[in-house]
Amino acid sequence: MAKKTVRFIIRRQPTPESQSHWEEFDLRWRAGMNVITGLMDIAENPVDRVGKATTPIVYDANCLEEVCGSCAMLINGKASMACSALVHKLEHPVRLEPLSKFQVVRDLAVDRGVLFENLKRVKAWVPVDGTYDLGPGPRIQPSTQEEMYPLSRCISCCLCLEACPEVNERTGFVGAAIINQVRLFNEHPTGKALKAERIKSMMGDGGIHGCSFAQNCVRICPKSIPLTMSISVVYGQAMRQALTNLFLK
Numbered sequence: 001m002a003k004k005t006v007r008f009i010i011r012r013q014p015t016p017e018s019q020s021h022w023e024e025f026d027l028r029w030r031a032g033m034n035v036i037t038g039l040m041d042i043a044e045n046p047v048d049r050v051g052k053a054t055t056p057i058v059y060d061a062n063c064l065e066e067v068c069g070s071c072a073m074l075i076n077g078k079a080s081m082a083c084s085a086l087v088h089k090l091e092h093p094v095r096l097e098p099l100s101k102f103q104v105v106r107d108l109a110v111d112r113g114v115l116f117e118n119l120k121r122v123k124a125w126v127p128v129d130g131t132y133d134l135g136p137g138p139r140i141q142p143s144t145q146e147e148m149y150p151l152s153r154c155i156s157c158c159l160c161l162e163a164c165p166e167v168n169e170r171t172g173f174v175g176a177a178i179i180n181q182v183r184l185f186n187e188h189p190t191g192k193a194l195k196a197e198r199i200k201s202m203m204g205d206g207g208i209h210g211c212s213f214a215q216n217c218v219r220i221c222p223k224s225i226p227l228t229m230s231i232s233v234v235y236g237q238a239m240r241q242a243l244t245n246l247f248l249k
């Protein structure tokens, strides 16, 4: 009996500046295979579907269990995590492309540095003063922990940025993942120390006012983070700060 195969059609680009082109591969189908295992098969035997030798596909992946956030790509045109994309659930042939809103590094690997630059911009951390013993931290109520935990599940995959109509070079909008981190750290008893600075950064260019509440972000987030709720909360914090600034004038 002929072995069952699955066809991958992959957009390749050798350098950030070069033109992209498509390559097609016929892979041996196995129950439970996902997009990353398909890419591993190509790396093992980098030969296209007509038998021409090529190079392994370059892509990012690490944890292989939807935790590290690095394997985001377009799968059949939809921003998805490759390690959890089961081949038997996808339309065939399977078309793979890099995320469209980030500079291609090579093939399916993109530079998502903008996310990390924006996390720095909004000071998405809890400030600690030195490395000496500061004693116990402030207590956090279990109810606050429960509310905050879902916000902390972000894996920096950038799917919400890819899906957002407002994230582009023209607007410089930071996107839902960043706004969610602002909410998370503003709620933390120690993180609150930088709340005013975070809100100030949210009120500037590329900040909270860039959101048009299209809600694509909350629909695509693989970690089901309540992103639109975070946007509303931070929006409220920014409005209160704007009113306070007005009265202080």
Ligand code: SF4
Pocket: 163, 164, 165, 166, 167, 175, 176, 210, 211, 212, 213, 214, 215, 216, 217, 218, 228, 231
């Ligand atoms: S609600 Fe819409 S515009 Fe706002 S961050 Fe989400 S996808 Fe973007």
Ligand code: SF4
Pocket: 153, 154, 155, 156, 157, 158, 159, 160, 161, 176, 177, 180, 220, 221, 222, 223, 224, 225, 227
């Ligand atoms: S908020 Fe969700 S979609 Fe956006 S980067 Fe975090 S995990 Fe990914």
Ligand code: FES
Pocket: 060, 061, 062, 063, 064, 065, 066, 067, 068, 069, 070, 071, 072, 081, 082, 083, 084
């Ligand atoms: S490899 Fe880590 S999320 Fe997919």
